[in-house]
Amino acid sequence: GHYVTCVDKDPAKIDMLNNGEIPIYEPGLSKLVRKNKSLKRLDFTTNLKEAIKETEAIFIAVGTPTAADGVSADLSAVYAVAREIAEHLDHYAVIVTKSTVPIGTNLEIQRIISEINPDLEFDIASNPEFLREGNAIGDFLEPDRVVVGITSDHARFIMGQLYSPLRENGTPILMTTPQSAELIKYASNAFLATKISFINQMADLCEVVDGDIDDIAVGIGLDKRIGSQFLRAGPGYGGSCFPKDTRALTKTGDDVNMPITIIEEVINVNVRRKQSMAERIKIALGGDVKDKKIGILGVAFKPNTDDMRDSPALDILPKLVEWGADVHAYDPVAMKEAKHLMKDGIKWCDFRDQVIKDADCIALVTEWEEFLDLDMIAIKELMKHPIWIDLRNAYETDDFKNLGFNYHSIGRMPILNYKNADQLQNELKKKA
Secondary structure, three states, X not given: OOOEEEEOOOHHHHHHHHOOOOOOOOOOHHHHHHHHHHOOOEEEEOOHHHHOOOXXXXXXXXXXXXXXXXXXXXXXXXXXXXXXXXXXXXXXXXXEEOOOOOOOHHHHHHHHHHHHOOOOOEEEEEOOOOOOOOOHHHHHHOOOOEEEEEOOHHHHHHHHHHOHHHHHOOOOEEEEOHHHHHHHHHHHHHHHHHHHHHHHHHHHHHHHHOOOHHHHXXXXXXXXXXXXXOOOOOOOOOOOOHHHHHHHHHHHHHHOOOXXXXXXXXXXXXXXXXXXXXXXXXXXXOOOOOOOEEEEEOOOOOOOOOOOOOOOHHHHHHHHHHOOOEEEEEOOXXXXXXXXXXXXXXXXXXXXXXXXXXXXXXXXXXXXXXXXXXXXXXXXXXXXXXXXXXXXXXXXXXXXHOOOOEXXXXXXXXXXXXXXXXXXXXXXXXXX
């Protein structure tokens, strides 16, 4: 029921949004935008001065990518917006930071605005987002919690009013300080990244001792203190949040002489993880990929998004090309973005079967739903050699036992049906 105006400096993006076109892929977003525009509760503009007239809350929601030093967060866009708000705001409002920012950023925003507009009455608030790409609408409307860092009772009242529909539905609203709110966001993402790197190392151990990582994940996930989420072995984490946020957290620790060594190693494990995936494909092909047709299914960092940021595919595909492989790739949504990031040596296919036909092997990199229910008998007939490499553990190993495939997954015993199976299994163990 609130009235929202979204501001961006890119006129082309604003024109798209006003025409009902969404510049990113997010399930359900187009429908939501059209609905609220028709109700005249949602508008898009490039004019910040007009947009903030009579507003009670102004959200800063710009990107904070990794800076040129490779670790800290680039806050230039955040501070630029704060300065522009200070130049045009002429009434009390709460300036709310939605962007993921290091500890102390909100206090710096307060300083910047007060310096530019010393007579302005305003409050700051830190309100980090916890949305998963591909499920952002559901996460916003039914969140686990809402975290708000405030410095005054007036800001507490306005932010409480803003989120009252969620509170009435039972959502916990945590009111804390801006510094604690900033750290909650980083600590949450760093902890989830830690679970991913942990289960990936356990998967490597399983491959050596003949364990099954799926059983391990279930066994430890049944412990309520641990929980089952983010215990799925795979090619490593990517996306817009975990990589940059873990790096920024370690930078914050270093800045105050309090190294976050656990997270430093989580980052190192993940980098090595993504780099090792191409080697797995090479081993599955007998140690040589030169002139082999390798089919890649999925390149986005996760399903239901076109986001390519820090996707494992960015490590895997170029390395295979470098080794002389004939790489064919298909993704239902992310290929347009992927083509900008991986320009050389990859053949982008319009259809899934173009990837599969005459392939020496198929590697599942992103577990899109359309890849999960395949006619494997028909696919085997299309392939040159029935070698299937499942980097997401998207399939049950039993499904491949009687199909004649060589099936390789993560942290589980491979299914080896032909051609030097014992030798190949020993090579896999050595590499693990």
